Amino acid sequence: MSSLSASESTTTPLPPVAAGKPLTVKVENLSITYKTTFERVPTFKNAVTRFGRGQRSLVEVHALKDVSFDVPDGTALGIIGNNGAGKSTLMRALAGILPPNKGRIEVHGRISPLLSLGVGFNANLSGRENIILGGLASGLSRAQVVARAEDVTKFAGLEEFIDAPMRTYSSGMYSRLAFSVAVHMDPDILMIDEALSAGDATFKTKAAEKMGELRENARAFFLVSHSLNSIKQLCNDAIWLHKGELMMRGTPEEVCAAYTKFVQVGDSAVILEDL
Ligand SMILES: Nc1ncnc2c1ncn2[C@@H]1O[C@H](COP(=O)(O)OP(=O)(O)OP(=O)(O)O)[C@@H](O)[C@H]1O
Numbered sequence: 361m362s363s364l365s366a367s368e369s370t371t372t373p374l375p376p377v378a379a380g381k382p383l384t385v386k387v388e389n390l391s392i393t394y395k396t397t398f399e400r401v402p403t404f405k406n407a408v409t410r411f412g413r414g415q416r417s418l419v420e421v422h423a424l425k426d427v428s429f430d431v432p433d434g435t436a437l438g439i440i441g442n443n444g445a446g447k448s449t450l451m452r453a454l455a456g457i458l459p460p461n462k463g464r465i466e467v468h469g470r471i472s473p474l475l476s477l478g479v480g481f482n483a484n485l486s487g488r489e490n491i492i493l494g495g496l497a498s499g500l501s502r503a504q505v506v507a508r509a510e511d512v513t514k515f516a517g518l519e520e521f522i523d524a525p526m527r528t529y530s531s532g533m534y535s536r537l538a539f540s541v542a543v544h545m546d547p548d549i550l551m552i553d554e555a556l557s558a559g560d561a562t563f564k565t566k567a568a569e570k571m572g573e574l575r576e577n578a579r580a581f582f583l584v585s586h587s588l589n590s591i592k593q594l595c596n597d598a599i600w601l602h603k604g605e606l607m608m609r610g611t612p613e614e615v616c617a618a619y620t621k622f623v624q625v626g627d628s629a630v631i632l633e634d635l
Pocket residue numbers: 394395396421422423441442443444445446447448449450
């Protein structure tokens with residue numbers, strides 16, 4: 361989990377989003393349902409009575425339910441919520457990877473598609489080859505990507521390993537390269553989904569500085585994190601998702617405070633005690 365304290369980063373708090381700015385993203389009544397079929401392994405008892413193979417079950421997960429919000433230009437939106445709340449689903453939907461089952465999404469701008477830990481990377485290819493792939497996927501030309509490849513490698517601190525296949529990378533090295541590719545492609549809309557979770561403290565500090573810098577240039581910035589400090593420090597707006605529903609939209613301070621209260625007194629309290 362990423363945790364960035366105020367002293368670790370040089371970023372300054374952002375002013376709140378001004379009203380009346382053009383919208384970068386508009387999400388209207390968005391619902392996303394995953395449908396999965398799997399063979400249910402029979403219990404011993406019904407295995408005996410049915411003699412047969414497992415039943416096929418269709419499981420539907422309502423990952424997002426009727427979610428609506430607007431993101432004006434200049435927003436750095438923090439997205440918080442428990443595991444399984446629908447945060448990554450929302451990011452995938454905004455990136456156009458998952459089609460909505462209901463509702464609509466309007467996106468004005470070019471998104472960095474590497475959402476977390478290098479979705480879209482091919483582990484059998486080298487780091488260098490994946491930089492090229494990632495860059496092309498973000499809509500840059502080959503020449504533009506090649507021109508940036510050295511900076512990407514240097515920022516990730518992977519000069520020695522860049523020609524090795526990515527399956528030989530540690531998870532921290534993998535996420536460092538993913539982060540570095542995403543932030544070097546000048547996206548209009550930058551999306552970071554827990555990308556720092558595997559990085560070490562030195563890299564997290566460097567990454568927080570870079571995010572602060574990009575936040576000012578990007579038209580919109582989405583940060584999914586379990587670190588409420590990172591959300592408060594890097595964002596000027598926040599939403600809280602719970603079991604697929606939008607619980608709250610407000611300033612990072614307000615939303616983090618409400619979420620913390622909920623986690624302490626709500627149904628998660630038991631889970632925390634159980635750990
Ligand atoms: N590919 C999938 N197929 C079926 N169900 C899925 C799939 N991906 C996610 N889900 C389900 O959708 C729900 C939302 O998942 P999602 O990954 O968006 O949560 P999250 O908020 O990102 O959680 P985390 O904090 O653990 O990253 C969960 O119940 C999850 O089990």
